[in-house]
Amino acid sequence: MRFAFLCREPVGSVKKRIAIVGAGPAGLVTAGYFVCRGYEIDVYDKLPYPGGMMTFAIPRSRISLSEVVEGWKDLEQNFSVKFYLKTKVAVGEGYDEGDEFVERKIDLLELSRAYDAVVIATGTWRSRRLGIEGENAKNITTALSFLYSRRLAEMGLARSSCFHSIKKVVVIGAGLSAVDAVEECLSMGINEVYLAYRRTIKEAPAGVYRVRELMARGVKWVELIQPKRIVVENGYARGVEFVKVQLGPLDETGRPRPIPIPGTEFVIETDLVILAIGEIPTPPIYSGDMIKYIDPSGKLNVGNDYRIPNTNIFAVGDVVTGPSKIGLAVDHTLKAVKAIDAMLSGEKVRVEDILKKLKPIEKKALGFTPWSDSIAKSICDFLGRYAEVYSDACLSMAPFIRVFDYSKCIGCETCNAICNFIHDGKSYIRIRKTDEGLIFPTSCLHCTNARCQSSCKRNAIIRGDLDEVLIDMKKCNKCMDCLYACPVKAIRISRGDIVNCDLCLPLRQGGLTPACISMCPFGSIKLVRK
CATH class of the missing domain: 3.50.50.60 (FAD/NAD(P)-binding domain)
Known part of the structure; x- marks a missing residue:
């Protein structure tokens, strides 16, 4: 995982300091965003390593520890994020699961006076x-x-x-x-x-x-x-x-x-x-005036600005929403960080503007998995069974450029949250749910024998550096033939335009990996090459 998925180095210069309390998915995503904007970030966590439940709970058959370590090491080594571990930040005295490693305690209100802002991302560390x-x-x-x-x-x-x-x-x-x-x-x-x-x-x-x-x-x-x-x-x-x-x-x-x-x-x-x-949210507030912002379910109530009223303390993720999947916590966090950033920086923040500041890189360091026909069979059989896609039609379009390994995917929806963030609310990933409760993503596979391309009478569907499918909007007349030609229904209309996944072209031009791949906790999205 790469929590700083927006940049290789800071592309902003907001010289303010933020303390993040909690180093789980929400806390690390918060850190990743703000370092790209040029903030100075310190992360406090009660556990001996960052990662939260990704490190200390989720079975290894689901998530690789090395994926998580790679992500927080990147923040530490390349963005100078300081991690203060075995440290509990709280108001008052209280005990939650995972507290036995705590060697140092810091008062939350005192911490808030030392920083321009504090972001609480302490998750759900108490069992029902x-x-x-x-x-x-x-x-x-x-x-x-x-x-x-x-x-x-x-x-x-x-x-x-x-x-x-x-x-x-x-x-x-x-x-x-x-x-x-x-x-x-x-x-x-x-x-x-x-x-x-x-x-x-x-x-x-x-x-x-x-x-x-x-x-x-x-x-x-x-x-x-x-x-x-x-x-x-x-x-x-x-x-x-x-x-x-x-x-x-x-x-x-x-x-x-x-x-x-x-x-x-x-x-x-x-x-x-x-x-x-189930688990219960664990806001680090056990006494004092702020306890009134904790509702009966344990969730921390914040305003529309994600802030505890009359403080510089914000909160993101499961501690606010209640226990959920990683992707839903990430989605809440990404919405929050933009609002918090705008409040602290005084700027109107757009992801598009951040991406424009990336320095172009001629040689892109992308990782590829070798193509095999078994990849196509696995994907097409799955989509044929659960997504109303004709398996034979799917196989006829192979090889693919970007694939989903559905044997690893658990439907956490992180890919959708990240894509939605990158494209200003226009996710190019579709989350499907079957009657049996199976949740999984679909998106453009960037087929070599793409039916969308052969159906386009204006040659508006072209190929990029990776042979990926791109739409030339100057040629497109919005006839929608490509929408009906795509068996996966990946191409869609958004705000009046025909849109499709471009494998995060601005990120790739800046030497970065497509965001869905960078942030998939389970390594189930890959680029492949024959």
Whole structure:
């Protein structure tokens, strides 16, 4: 990942200092934007390394640690960003998951007096609890704590946990945290894993598709059951007593309310219980006047300017929106940083103007994956199954220039957020969602045998340096033949113009990689060359 995806060196000269509290995705994206604008950036985080949950929670099967390290090292070495780690910035005293590495504490209000602005990006480091009998047994953990302890052991920051003796696990919940916890259990060789949910698979926040993927791997899905108590012996959970439920009227979340059915209690025996019922935002405010800006769900309420009223303290990402996917946190952050920048600099900030300041580079250092026919088959089979694209038509247009590896993509939507930011609200990436809850991006594949090009009667579709598909707007008469010719529906109308992905041409001219590729957390977007 390259968090400073807009530049190779600062292209602005705003000589102001910003402190960022939190070094997860939102904090690092904030740093990446502001260093390109010429701000002096210091980042404070309670953990021993930057990256937040990308480093300390998400399974390695999903995200490579080297991707994250490369990103924050770039900020540190090439943009002089200072990281103050094992440091907790807060108002008052409080404890959240991940705080055990803290060696230094700084008062948030004192910090705000030392900088022109402070940006809070502390995410969601507190797990929800069930509030039932026996929940404090020794072998009960939360999804976050479970994943966190596994990452610490891998990095040599903690002793290897006792999880190696576990043979049977019950995971309670059906969101992304639950899916991550289950996948981690499977990677450990645990063969008997139950995934218990109080609604049906149709209401599972992770989506039907992800749950069925786990079921195909042997996970036992049990729906319409609700935990009633933990069966405890000698301080250890030996089972979970569930009660069957039926779905009633919609609750405040818009989902059917589970109603317990008396007399249907039963026990699932287990060696480990993982509570995966979600996380809560953790704003670094535990006391004082500013606590009034924290709502009952834990979210930090800020104004339309992303600021805590009457302060120079701003907030971005999940600490404001609540727990979400990486891409949604990034999207909120990118909208916020432009507003914060305009307030601090007094300038009307446009990404287009930032890109115009990039110094042209003759030799572009782009990375390519070697082309193989299997790439085309994988993409076209996937699109044929889930995106209403005829597989044969797709294959006839290969080879492709830019590809999506759908075996790695988890639908985090970061690519869409970045593309939307780069192109002033006109993302050239389309996020699709199937009835089974599978979320994935599609965009121009820059086909060698492009039907859009052969359909254009005015020769308005041309080729660039990489043989990518470009639209010559001087020739285009907006007949829309290309829209109907493209099987992927990548070309579209935006604000009256025919538009298509140009693989971030201004960035490439400045020696940078297309932004969707730079910022994909999972390395699932690639340039290929035959």
